[in-house]
Amino acid sequence: MWETVAQAVINGLLIGGIYALVSIGVTLIFGVVKIVNFAQGEFVMIGMYISFFLANQFGLDPLLSLFVTMPALFVIGVLVQHFLIRRVLGPNDMPQIFLTFALSLLLLNLALMLFTANYRTVHTSYSDEAFHLGGLYIPEAKLIAFGVAMLLSGALWVFLHTTDLGKAMRAAAQNRDVAMLMGINPNRVFCVALGIALALAGAAGSLLMPFYSAYPFVGQVFVLMAFVAVVLGTLGNVMGALIASLMMGIAESLGIQYVGADSGLIVVFAMLLLTLAFKPTGLGGKAR
């Protein structure tokens, strides 16, 4: 009994690390650029396909492909901000929501056309390895993914709090107009924010590849989680998104364990609806 609970919590916590990478990206973009990136999940999907093809063609370990996916997605992020998002920043909600939504539809369906709906997997030497801790079972690939995810989240936190560019980003998040008066170039800050957020999504893709299949719709799973985590963790708050993601991973895993294999998402939606009903500003939020 005790062990089943502990095992479910561990499983949830480990996958929660991946959710955290995706939600931190969403919340960073929301905080700094004030838009919701509906396509964030599709960038995880792109990261997974890059890792898959590098592993398949050149035998590159998916974890090493981090060094390819992260810079590649950083560049894509800068391009997306510069050529697409910059053109719809304004007081109007409709273009902002539907531009990234259209981007998500486009990437997903392009993937469907190019790669078909088949599931792609990469098998590594550590894919089936696991640590045993008492009666508990800790898969090695998931543990590595969780560790790297926490490391990257920590690095982002240090970047945001110690470097000038990071401080400029936080300033732009707090008050864009005042930040501009202080001489911060908003487009440059926005480009970096998009770049970092997409690099995190790419990292999530590489980290997932040793134990998760790549397919065109894979991003939808993660982006839905990320949206709920971002609402739960207070919009625009990086630390809130991290904690909420880990909680959601655990909640989903307990839902699968105790409600039914197909009920993980129901638990997640229930959490979203309860948050909206009782604390719409998120766990640490104040009234807007």
Add this chain to the structure above:
Amino acid sequence: MIRHGLSARTFLLLAIGLAVMIALPLVVKSSFAIDIFIRILLFSFIGTAWNLMGGYAKQLSLGHAAYFGLGAYTSTILQIDFSVSPWIGMIAGGIVAMLASLPIGWLCFRLRGPYFTIATIATAQALMLIFLKFRDFAWGAEGTTIPNLGNAPLMMQFESKAAYYYVVLGLLVVGLAITSIIERSWMGYYLVAIGEDEDAAEAIGVNAPRIKRDIYMISSFLTALAGTFYTQYIYFIDPATAFSFNISIEAALVSIVGGIGTLWGPVIGTVLLETTSTLLQSWLGSSIGGVQLTVYSLILMAVILWRPTGLIGLITEAWQRYAKRKPARA
């Protein structure tokens, strides 16, 4: 600028348009073509229902599949378990959807802008999961076929496709009439004010929560009617089709591409998107997945980046340029 009646010329144009639409199935006999017309009318109607709330009040829902599905399931359950005619089931489905929109709206309207959109996606997905899981009252994931009664107009079943065409044409006329009435009423102005700036609208005394609740109820009611019609038309229901995310997407897409917050926008948008999709399918075949939505998303991006007022905006501009060039008649 409140216009009270229709001008004689507009009335004449509408009458001619309606006559052409009524005569169409008498001229075009190919069931393939009728099928496409039915799709165009159906999605024009769903888009019109979405546009009332999404277009005028700019409450950008991506969860209208929830009401489409509730309408479809209500009438089907009534028909199969209680032998109630889908004509009555259709209205019942509309009422169920209206009632469901109250708690859903209460939750979702706590958020604004993009997070309202996300909350609507989540509610529609949650409803789909509920219908997938609870098989005792709704057949679970396998769904069910609608018993085929042959030609039974009282049970909304017809042998000729043309009959379905007239049903959905009737729905669209009702939807457009309601939109037109609301557009000209005070409610229409309140909706536009909320869409422009909700805080400012509230500051000048618009009861935004009430207006949003009311328009959500009307929009949900109409969307549910489409759900019943669609199920009767394809003789099949399951959670994946009834609550399909694609329904939510297309409802919003046709309105935005055609012209968001305009009477004819959803119709024009549907004609463009459905025609493109049909041409693509006959050109490429339907073997490659994803082609249709790839093209839709490119069209959507193009509209957002270059012409946020949609095709209606493009047509109006072209007309104004033409009208200006024409010398005034004495």
